[in-house]
Amino acid sequence: MLDNLSTSLKDALKKLAGKTVIDRAAVDELVKDLQRALISSDVNVKLVMELSKAIRTRSLDEQLPKGTNVREHVLRIVYQELVRLVWASTDVKLEPQTILMAGLQGSGKTTTTAKLARYFQKKGMKVGVICADTFRPGAYDQISTLCAKINVPCFGNPQEKDALKITREGLEHQKDLELIIVDTQGRHALEEDLIGEIIQLNTLTKATHRWLVIDAALGQQASEQARRFHEAIDIDGVIITKMDGTAKGGGALSAVAETKSGIVFIGSGETIEDLERFDPDGFISRLLGMGDLKALAERAEEAIKAENVDVNAMMKGKFTLRDMYTQLEALNKMGPLKQIMGMLPMGSMQLPDGVYDVTSTKMVRYRIIMDSMTPAELDDPALISSSRMQRIARGAGATPDEVRELLKYFKMMQRTLKGLRGGGGKFNMQRLMKRFSGMQ
Amino acid sequence: MFGGLKEKLKAARNRLGASIEGVAAKQELPVRETRIAEPDTPKAQQKASSPAPTFVDKFKVLIIDRELIVSEKDISEALSELELMLLESDVALPVSEAIIAHVRTNLVGKHRKIGESVDALVVGALKSALLDVLGKGFDLTEYVRTHDRPVKILFTGVNGTGKTTTVAKIGAFLKKNGYTVVIGAGDTYRAGAIEQIGVHAERIGIKIIQHQEGADPSAVIFDAVQYAVSHKIDVVLADTAGRFHTKSNLMNQLEKIRRVMKPDLIVYVDEAVAGNDAIVRAAEFDRVVGADAVVLTKADMDSRGGAAISIAHTIGKPLMFLGTGQGYDDILPFDPAQVVEDLMGSDT
Numbered sequence: 001m002l003d004n005l006s007t008s009l010k011d012a013l014k015k016l017a018g019k020t021v022i023d024r025a026a027v028d029e030l031v032k033d034l035q036r037a038l039i040s041s042d043v044n045v046k047l048v049m050e051l052s053k054a055i056r057t058r059s060l061d062e063q064l065p066k067g068t069n070v071r072e073h074v075l076r077i078v079y080q081e082l083v084r085l086v087w088a089s090t091d092v093k094l095e096p097q098t099i100l101m102a103g104l105q106g107s108g109k110t111t112t113t114a115k116l117a118r119y120f121q122k123k124g125m126k127v128g129v130i131c132a133d134t135f136r137p138g139a140y141d142q143i144s145t146l147c148a149k150i151n152v153p154c155f156g157n158p159q160e161k162d163a164l165k166i167t168r169e170g171l172e173h174q175k176d177l178e179l180i181i182v183d184t185q186g187r188h189a190l191e192e193d194l195i196g197e198i199i200q201l202n203t204l205t206k207a208t209h210r211w212l213v214i215d216a217a218l219g220q221q222a223s224e225q226a227r228r229f230h231e232a233i234d235i236d237g238v239i240i241t242k243m244d245g246t247a248k249g250g251g252a253l254s255a256v257a258e259t260k261s262g263i264v265f266i267g268s269g270e271t272i273e274d275l276e277r278f279d280p281d282g283f284i285s286r287l288l289g290m291g292d293l294k295a296l297a298e299r300a301e302e303a304i305k306a307e308n309v310d311v312n313a314m315m316k317g318k319f320t321l322r323d324m325y326t327q328l329e330a331l332n333k334m335g336p337l338k339q340i341m342g343m344l345p346m347g348s349m350q351l352p353d354g355v356y357d358v359t360s361t362k363m364v365r366y367r368i369i370m371d372s373m374t375p376a377e378l379d380d381p382a383l384i385s386s387s388r389m390q391r392i393a394r395g396a397g398a399t400p401d402e403v404r405e406l407l408k409y410f411k412m413m414q415r416t417l418k419g420l421r422g423g424g425g426k427f428n429m430q431r432l433m434k435r436f437s438g439m440q
Numbered sequence: 441m442f443g444g445l446k447e448k449l450k451a452a453r454n455r456l457g458a459s460i461e462g463v464a465a466k467q468e469l470p471v472r473e474t475r476i477a478e479p480d481t482p483k484a485q486q487k488a489s490s491p492a493p494t495f496v497d498k499f500k501v502l503i504i505d506r507e508l509i510v511s512e513k514d515i516s517e518a519l520s521e522l523e524l525m526l527l528e529s530d531v532a533l534p535v536s537e538a539i540i541a542h543v544r545t546n547l548v549g550k551h552r553k554i555g556e557s558v559d560a561l562v563v564g565a566l567k568s569a570l571l572d573v574l575g576k577g578f579d580l581t582e583y584v585r586t587h588d589r590p591v592k593i594l595f596t597g598v599n600g601t602g603k604t605t606t607v608a609k610i611g612a613f614l615k616k617n618g619y620t621v622v623i624g625a626g627d628t629y630r631a632g633a634i635e636q637i638g639v640h641a642e643r644i645g646i647k648i649i650q651h652q653e654g655a656d657p658s659a660v661i662f663d664a665v666q667y668a669v670s671h672k673i674d675v676v677l678a679d680t681a682g683r684f685h686t687k688s689n690l691m692n693q694l695e696k697i698r699r700v701m702k703p704d705l706i707v708y709v710d711e712a713v714a715g716n717d718a719i720v721r722a723a724e725f726d727r728v729v730g731a732d733a734v735v736l737t738k739a740d741m742d743s744r745g746g747a748a749i750s751i752a753h754t755i756g757k758p759l760m761f762l763g764t765g766q767g768y769d770d771i772l773p774f775d776p777a778q779v780v781e782d783l784m785g786s787d788t
Contacts, residue, residue: 036533042715045528105738105766106600106711135766137639142632145653188741215600219530219715221741242599245684246724247717270599270629 022060022073030074031056034288041287042250044223047257055081082284086256086263092277094123096178098171098205102198102229103213105186108241110139112213112267113183114146115275119265120179121152128177130170131156132163132201133185143183150272153177164200171205182207189228202233211237211264214252222251226258237264240278244268248287322378324410325370365398366406372396381407451525512548519544530746532716535573535753542569567780573749574776578733578758580610581617583705584675590622590668592676592701594661596694596729597709598721599682602737602763604633606709607679608640610735610761612768615644619674624664625650626657626697629681637679644768647673657681657693658700665701678703685724698729705732707760710751712739718747719754726755737763740770748774 031052038048058077099116101109110133117127129147131154133139140158147154155170167182174180182205187194202210212226212235229235238259240252243266256263263278370378372395377383384392384407386400393400519540526536546565584591593610595603604627611621623641625648627633634650641648649664661678668676678701683690698706708731710718725731734755736748739762748759759774 039527040533040716042717045524104713104741106602108600136636138632138634138636140632141635142630145631188738190741215711215714217598217711217714217717217721219713219718219746220528220744221530221713225713225741242684245598245686245717246720247715251715 022064024060027056027059027074031059034078037288038250041248042217042219042222042254043287044220044250044254044257047223047254051081051085078288079284082253082287083280086253086278086280086283092264094120094125097180097208099179099181099209099211100198100202100205100207100233101181101183101211101213102233102235103186104188104215104218104225107186107213107215107218108267109133109186109213110143110183111146111270112239112241112265112275113143113181114150114152114272115267116181116265117147117152118150118272119275121150126176126178127152128170128174128180129154130167130174130180130182132167132170132182134161134163134166135185139183139185146272163197164204167201167204180205189225189232195228195232199232207233209237210235211239212255212259213239213241214249214255216240216242216245216247216249216252218251220251220254223254223258226255230259235259236261238262239265239267241267244270244274249283250287253287320379321370321373321381321410324413325367325378365402366409369393369396369398369403369406381410510547510550512544515544515547526746526749529744530713530715530750532719532746532750532754535719535750538753539569539573539749542572570749570780571776573753574759574780575752575756576758577773577775577777578760579773580614580733580760581619584614584619587704589672589674590665590676591674591705592665592668592678592703593705593707594678594680594698594701594703594729595707595709595735596680596725596731597682598684601682601709601711601714603627603682603709604637604640604679605766606707606735606737606761606763606771607637607677608644609763609768609771611641611646611677612644613761613771614675615646620672621646621675621677622664622668622671622673623648624661624676624678626661626679627681628653628655628657628660633679633681647671658697661697661701685721685728691724691728694729706730707733707735708751708755708757709735709737710747712736712745712747712762713741714747716750719750722751722755726757731755731757733758733760735759735761735763736774739772740764745779 034055035048035052038051039045043051055074055077058081059074062073062077064073101113103109113129117129120127129143129152131140131143133143140156144154144156153174155166155173157166160166163184170182171180182201184198184201185194187198189195201207210233212229214222214226218225226235226238236259238252238255238261240249240263243249249266252263263280263283266276266278266283268274268276369392372392373384377388377392384403389400389403392398393403396403522543523536523540526539527533531539543565546568595607597603607623611623614621623637623646625634625637627637628651631653634653638648638650647667649660649667651660651663657680661676664676664678667673678697680694680697681690683694685691706729708722708725710722722731722734734748734751734757736751736759739745748762751757752759759776762772762774764770764772
């Protein structure tokens with residue numbers, strides 16, 4: 001279902017591609033598809049409406065920057081607006097501090113507590129955990145087992161029913177440690193006595209950070225719950241858990257909008273190492289179902305830097321075997337070609353299916369074959385006659401058919417590039433990437 | 441938990457009612473004029489309004505049957521508002537669309553007697569749409585009563601939805617209804633899970649079969665079933681570890697548990713606060729191991745009950761219980777007719 005959505009978003013973007021004048025109807029349509037994508041990712045409906053309004057106004061009002069088309073223009077605005085929302089400063093400092101965990105039942109606080117302990121431990125800090133969950137049976141067993149695995153001291157007492165008392169003793173007990181994480185029992189905003197308890201815990205611990213743990217699958221309730229938690233203990237960061245499922249985590253977006261904080265960490269797996277620092281780009285790409293823009297841009301830059309594609313020659317219409325060689329190499333470093341194309345938000349660029357068929361093993365073969373060619377042949381493949389083909393095949397340990405296949409593939413690439421150049425598109429990874437990275 | 445949804449629906453209802461009333465008022469005027477100039481009703485107008493009810497149709501029903509026809513255009517705005525309200529109540533997007541489509545087909549082209557209340561018409565359409573989606577409830581005690589003992593029930597779901605707590609609650613519920621129960625502690629993965637269900641079982645006074653952490657869950661549950669057979673116990677409740685539908689190894693493990701246990705009932709547990717993902721995972725669990733009934737937990741979190749509607753619509757399985765709090769008694773048998781009646785019935 002989400003595939004369909006992202007497809008419809010891509011379709012809408014496709015309509016905008018190549019346009020140099022802003023088309024009101026097309027922008028409206030895109031905004032509508034964007035709304036659907038965000039709502040299906042569980043972003044709060046009111047927030048979606050506000051966002052899309054801002055995006056629509058900006059898209060129509062702002063001057064089209066020179067050299068960009070409408071699609072890029074709108075996409076950039078979408079991206080900026082979303083980044084603005086999630087990207088609050090959430091510096092995680094490695095200094096003595098106390099972290100108070102808060103969240104709904106079953107959102108993954110205890111697991112995340114252990115993961116955080118591991119994270120800070122790996123950064124070289126002396127970490128301790130206090131189990132202030134006095135309600136759920138087995139809670140202490142759970143956290144102490146997890147802590148034992150990573151050699152982190154865990155303070156708790158399954159017999160004691162007073163969370164405040166445990167925490168007070170725990171703080172005293174672990175006062176030599178640099179970083180203390182207080183795990184609390186799950187609660188929701190309507191349970192007033194529990195909200196009262198966490199306010200007291202906050203006062204008692206003088207917590208440096210109060211992090212709200214949000215299940216990636218949490219729906220529209222996220223806003224309301226986050227708001228109430230924020231009122232109670234002034235949440236200053238959100239952790240999304242269970243991102244290894246299919247949930248998109250839109251609830252967390254609602255939550256950061258409500259608490260005016262940022263997303264600190266993402267939990268995405270069952271082992272204790274499965275905790276990552278938040279990366280807005282990946283998150284937004286997932287929300288929109290559009291592939292990881294930033295990661296792709298970075299990988300592309302890295303790959304191209306090493307290779308040096310002769311862009312200028314290619315732009316002049318000269319595309320030789322040599323160019324293909326370097327280009328395939330560069331692309332190969334970024335992963336399977338089709339996947340890369342899927343990651344790029346470029347609806348307009350339809351490459352023939354054959355282009356994707358070059359697998360990495362084939363690329364190695366191609367490279368070996370090309371290594372057997374003379375410089376003259378590389379520059380002008382037309383030179384390759386049947387006797388030269390025989391020689392190349394023998395030199396590369398390949399069959400003449402493979403050489404023929406390589407030449408066929410080269411011709412297809414050449415044709416594709418010619419076509420794209422004619423159509424105003426620029427098949428040029430470097431410039432393409434530059435534009436994408438310019439969007440952030 | 442349906443309080444929020446109820447308010448929304450009421451607002452939508454009024455809204456729909458108003459827009460149909462508006463149509464009625466508008467339609468009556470021109471028709472009165474044509475009544476005077478009856479013979480020369482222009483034919484072009486008839487064509488213009490097809491394939492929707494033609495002008496003549498409208499005219500005929502108004503004059504002969506004294507009825508009005510509701511057209512799609514009249515209600516489209518109100519319906520899109522209703523859709524937004526469903527979305528705000530966590531009803532997943534495709535499901536909201538299905539409900540709206542249902543209401544639309546039920547209202548559009550409908551003949552309405554001039555005297556008939558618009559409210560009744562809208563209420564009827566919404567009610568039937570919701571009932572259609574929610575289906576029938578599931579009476580667990582009735583099921584246990586009419587089936588061979590031991591009745592084997594397997595609980596599945598993703599992490600943190602409240603399976604273990606639900607197993608304890610249903611154990612307490614069945615015990616209160618006079619059945620004997622044994623629990624199989626099938627969550628051998630999560631640290632502390634065995635202790636958790638052990639404490640629950642002890643508190644409510646139910647026998648529990650447990651192995652060590654890391655043991656094969658199929659074996660634990662098999663033992664629980666064997667215990668039930670040899671001790672003539674009425675119901676076996678099998679807890680399992682939470683797992684994501686995307687982890688094929690864990691889903692295979694669940695499939696193995698099902699093969700070994702041969703459950704009579706597979707209960708899928710999810711939380712009432714889940715958003716759109718609820719339908720993705722419910723469908724996947726249903727596909728891999730099946731589901732016969734659904735329990736929605738955390739229904740006390742001021743949620744609007746959208747997940748209930750989403751899941752019921754997606755896998756077409758009845759909702760059995762709602763978990764409404766942290767105590768063992770905080771579990772409500774789910775009765776869709778009653779819920780819909782509650783939502784729509786009291787308009788005062």
